[in-house]
Every structure is written in structure tokens, then in C-alpha cells.
Amino acid sequence: MPGFEVFGNEERQQVNDVLESGVLMRYGFDGMRNGHWKAREFEQAFAKRMQSAHCQLVSSGTSALTVALASAGIGAGDEVIMPTFTFVASFESILALGAVPVLVDIDDTLTLDPSAVEAAITSRTRCVMPVHMCGSMADLDALQAICDKHDLILLEDACQALGGTYKGKPLGSYSDLGCFSFDFVKTITCGEGGAVITNNEKYKVNADQYQDHGHDHQGNDRGAETHPTLGYNFRISELNAAVGLAQLAKLDNILAIQKEHYTILRSALIQVKDVSFRRVPEGGEENYSFLNFFLPSEETARKAHKALGEAGIDGCFYWYTNNWHYINGWEHLRNLKSLGNLPSEVHNQMQDLNNCDFSKSDAWMGRTISCLVKLGWSKEEVARRAEKMRSAIESVIA
Numbered sequence: 281m282p283g284f285e286v287f288g289n290e291e292r293q294q295v296n297d298v299l300e301s302g303v304l305m306r307y308g309f310d311g312m313r314n315g316h317w318k319a320r321e322f323e324q325a326f327a328k329r330m331q332s333a334h335c336q337l338v339s340s341g342t343s344a345l346t347v348a349l350a351s352a353g354i355g356a357g358d359e360v361i362m363p364t365f366t367f368v369a370s371f372e373s374i375l376a377l378g379a380v381p382v383l384v385d386i387d388d389t390l391t392l393d394p395s396a397v398e399a400a401i402t403s404r405t406r407c408v409m410p411v412h413m414c415g416s417m418a419d420l421d422a423l424q425a426i427c428d429k430h431d432l433i434l435l436e437d438a439c440q441a442l443g444g445t446y447k448g449k450p451l452g453s454y455s456d457l458g459c460f461s462f463d464f465v466k467t468i469t470c471g472e473g474g475a476v477i478t479n480n481e482k483y484k485v486n487a488d489q490y491q492d493h494g495h496d497h498q499g500n501d502r503g504a505e506t507h508p509t510l511g512y513n514f515r516i517s518e519l520n521a522a523v524g525l526a527q528l529a530k531l532d533n534i535l536a537i538q539k540e541h542y543t544i545l546r547s548a549l550i551q552v553k554d555v556s557f558r559r560v561p562e563g564g565e566e567n568y569s570f571l572n573f574f575l576p577s578e579e580t581a582r583k584a585h586k587a588l589g590e591a592g593i594d595g596c597f598y599w600y601t602n603n604w605h606y607i608n609g610w611e612h613l614r615n616l617k618s619l620g621n622l623p624s625e626v627h628n629q630m631q632d633l634n635n636c637d638f639s640k641s642d643a644w645m646g647r648t649i650s651c652l653v654k655l656g657w658s659k660e661e662v663a664r665r666a667e668k669m670r671s672a673i674e675s676v677i678a
């Protein structure tokens with residue numbers, strides 16, 4: 281997944297363009313900036329690559345989720361359905377708006393189980409937020425059908441699946457709104473950064489204004505602009521955008537390398553009896569940033585994870601006991617440990633997460649191991665790694 285592995289002269293050159301003018305901000309200073317508009321250029325190139333009408337660049341993936349929700353008018357008391365397996369940013373962005381996260385089970389796609397989503401819908405539900413974890417996607421047709429039936433917004437968190445596709449569409453572009461992260465460990469990086477994509481004109485205008493204090497961005501005198509609504513500051517800096525512009529040009533090459541390495545690792549593990557792979561919904565293609573597989577039981581998964589570590593195979597994750605990606609590790613959310621008071625809507629409507637039954641999620645996550653696919657491996661390294669992984673896993677199953 282990490283675009284930082286291919287950081288080089290192209291990124292340096294882009295950043296230098298900005299440093300030479302000294303205009304580190306994405307708006308204004310037209311005369312000083314030597315014609316460089318890195319954030320704007322990135323937005324146009326990214327929208328095109330994602331086959332979407334609009335892209336709004338922001339300061340992080342978490343900001344992207346917050347801005348996307350806000351642009352669709354989601355606020356206090358609105359319920360947003362999200363999975364038990366994701367990054368903490370999902371509930372952070374929802375709570376930041378005073379909205380209420382509703383956690384539901386995942387299935388063998390390791391993303392939202394459509395039947396669990398349907399069962400969680402109430403009169404306050406406004407949005408369904410699938411998270412395309414570890415390079416692969418949710419069953420988007422099924423989720424879209426549910427959203428159509430109940431008049432809900434579908435928002436894809438594609439932060440970990442940039443470049444994957446579903447039924448010919450880039451992940452993130454299928455639904456009402458798509459979000460991406462360009463933090464330092466993502467498929468492409470800006471250092472810190474994120475993006476919202478949409479085909480909806482109203483969401484586009486709302487996102488543009490909300491991420492910059494409500495500025496209407498009309499005319500060329502920033503101080504004279506009006507503020508049609510309240511906003512906030514989720515802007516990206518021109519320096520970060522410049523890095524991302526160079527990285528975006530490398531995306532297709534990154535994806536090709538990931539696919540090659542992933543395919544070698546998978547063909548080794550497919551030989552192991554009782555190892556199976558995460559289900560990719562029909563019509564979907566992963567971005568190949570992780571190889572995700574199931575061991576026959578929680579016990580063998582724990583042992584396999586340990587054996588992989590002992591064999592020197594780095595970058596293999598057992599999310600089930602991880603602090604950041606699964607409900608088991610979110611003690612702060614379960615007990616609503618916030619610095620200040622949370623809105624009463626959140627207190628009144630939140631599930632009692634300490635007493636929810638997520639045994640269906642547990643059954644999948646307890647058996648799941650995900651291995652990061654790196655770009656820098658040589659052909660020999662990948663082959664050696666594949667062989668070591670196969671024998672380490674076989675040693676705990678036999």
C-alpha cells in the first residue's frame with residue numbers, strides 16, 4: 281500500500297515549484313504564485329482518474345469523511361451506519377458533527393453485511409458508510425438497493441482501496457460521496473491529505489465552502505467573499521497537494537506492482553489446505569494492497585500470526601486484537617470517553633456497545649490475517665516470502 285516507498289525526484293520537483301514562489305496556501309496570492317495551483321491541479325486530475333465530476337481536496341481522510349457528511353447535511357441526531365471493522369476515523373467524523381454512529385456486523389467481505397445494515401435502519405438513519413478495508417470492497421449493489429429503498433445517502437470510505445474497482449467504476453465513485461486518505465501510509469501520500477469525490481453539484485458546493493470557513497470562493501478578493509453557511513477549516517496546504525500530484529502520476533504503476541506481488545503470495549497460500557480468502561463481491565477488483573485470508577479457527581489464526589512473525593514476515597496484521605481497527609479495541613468509544621460533553625442526541629441514541637452482540641463479526645475477524653503488500657520487494661524476495669508464509673502457516677495447521 282505505501283506510496284512513500286516510491287517518493288523521489290518527482291515529488292521534490294513539485295514541492296520546489298511551491299517553495300520557489302513561497303505561496304504555501306491553495307487560495308489567492310495570484311500574482312505571486314508563478315502560475316502554480318497544485319491543489320486545484322490535483323483536484324482536476326484526481327476527479328478525472330476517479331471518473332467523477334468533482335473532487336474536493338482536504339487536510340486528511342478523517343476531514344474528508346467529516347466534510348462529506350457535512351456536505352450532505354448530516355448533523356446532530358442523524359444516524360450513520362458503519363461497520364465494526366474499520367479505522368477509528370469512521371466514528372470520529374460522525375461524532376464530530378454531533379451525529380450518531382450505529383455499528384453493525386461485517387461478513388466474509390470484511391465489510392458491511394447488507395442484512396445487518398437493513399436491520400439497523402430507524403427513522404433517524406440518514407447515511408450508510410461502507411468502508412472498503414484492506415484493498416477490497418463492500419457489496420455496493422446490495423447497499424445501494426437498501427439506500428434507494430429507504431432514501432439514504434451511500435458514502436464510501438475508500439481510504440484503503442484507492443484504485444480498486446466495482447463493476448467497472450473506481451471505488452469511491454460508485455455512490456453519492458467517496459472519501460480518500462493520503463496520509464503517510466496510504467496507496468499514494470501527500471504527507472497528510474484527503475479527498476471527497478462526488479457527482480452531486482450541491483454536495484460539491486457545500487464541501488468547497490464547508491472546508492474553508494464557509495467561503496463562497498467567488499471573485500478574486502478573498503476578504504470580500506461571502507459566507508453562505510457556517511464552515512470550518514479542513515484545507516490542505518499547497519505543499520502537501522504538490523507531493524500528492526507527483527504521487528498520483530505513479531498510481532497506476534503502484535497498482536501494477538501490488539497486483540504482481542499479491543498474485544505470487546496468493547498462489548503460495550492457495551496450496552495450504554484449510555486456508556481460504558476474503559470474498560470479493562462479484563464484479564469487484566481489489567487494489568491488491570493487502571492479501572487477506574482466513575484460518576480455520578481463531579486458535580489457528582492466532583498461532584499463524586505468531587508463526588509468521590517468528591519467521592520474520594513483517595507487515596502481517598491480526599486485526600481482532602488490534603487497538604485501532606476493530607470494536608474490541610475501542611474501549612474509549614464503548615464508554616464514550618470524550619474530553620468535553622457530547623451532544624445529548626449521542627448520549628440518548630448510542631447503542632450500548634459494551635453489551636451488543638457482534639459475534640458474527642467476531643467469527644470472521646477472529647480468523648482473519650491481512651498481510652501488507654509492499655512495492656520495494658524484488659522478485660526473489662516475494663518468492664522467498666511466499667514460500668516462508670506457506671510453511672509458517674502449514675506448521676500451525678498440520
Ligand SMILES: *Cc1c(COP(=O)(O)O)cnc(C)c1O
Nearest residue numbers: 340341342367369439440461463
Ligand atoms: C487512513 C484511514 C482513514 C483516515 O485517514 P487520515 O488521513 O489518517 O485521517 C479513514 N478511514 C480509513 C479506512 C483509513 O484507513
